[in-house]
Amino acid sequence: MPGCESTAEHKAPKHRGLNEYYRFCFDHAREYNNAWDFFSGMSGKEVQDHMMNSVYGDRPTWQYGVGGEGHAEDILRDKIHRSYHGSEGKEDSPRNGGNRGFSVAQNTPEFEAMALMGLEPPVTLEGIKARYKALAKKHHPDLNMGCEKSEELLKHINMAYTILKLAYKQFEQLPER
Structure with a gap:
């Protein structure tokens, strides 16, 4: 200056x-x-998009295509529900009044985050928060005398919590669960 x-x-x-x-x-x-x-000069949508992209490490993502069967989102949601709940039909899907907990497909950042935190689908936001608090207390550097392994694990737990929290908020915004 x-x-x-x-x-x-x-x-x-x-x-x-x-x-x-x-x-x-x-x-x-x-x-x-x-x-x-x-975020100065960005619209609310641009801010939200930036935050969601950063959750996934700014890696590109794309929508699943569907060949005339219906909406990809609906089909995917039903497949995920069936894979975790063993249901053969749509009558038990969250869209039709079934369990409204948040569940995810395997091999996704959300699934890895749930595995790291020891959670199993379906989960609720309250369940995610409670598990995060317990793990944060257990692996806090002050309680572990500066153990580097615990510090690194806590960093991963913090990342996992952020991913799950944002994913759950997106899940809540989906129409007609």
Whole structure:
């Protein structure tokens, strides 16, 4: 900053790309970062899309195609429900008044997150939160005398909790469960 005598050792982002930085002294970097809004100029939909993409590590995703049988979302939801509940027909699906808990297909980030947290589908948001709290207490660095293995596990648990929480919120927004 003009007139500042301190050394400019601290980076502050120039824009959302996060690949170019200004250099400031500590106090000016803090001031700049507090005033800077990453989501400034984005619509609510763009913010939500950015958050969902970041949950999956900004990897590309795509919708499943369906050849005239119905909506892919409905078919997938029914397949997932049947795979976990052993139901042969749609009469027991969540769409038709069956269990309304959140369940996921295998080999997905949500499934891996549930496995890491020791949860089995269907789960509720309250169940996810309760399990997270128990695991966070168990693996907290203060209780484990700085054990690096517990610290790493806690980082993975935090990530898993974030994935499940966001996935559950998306699940709740689906029409007619």
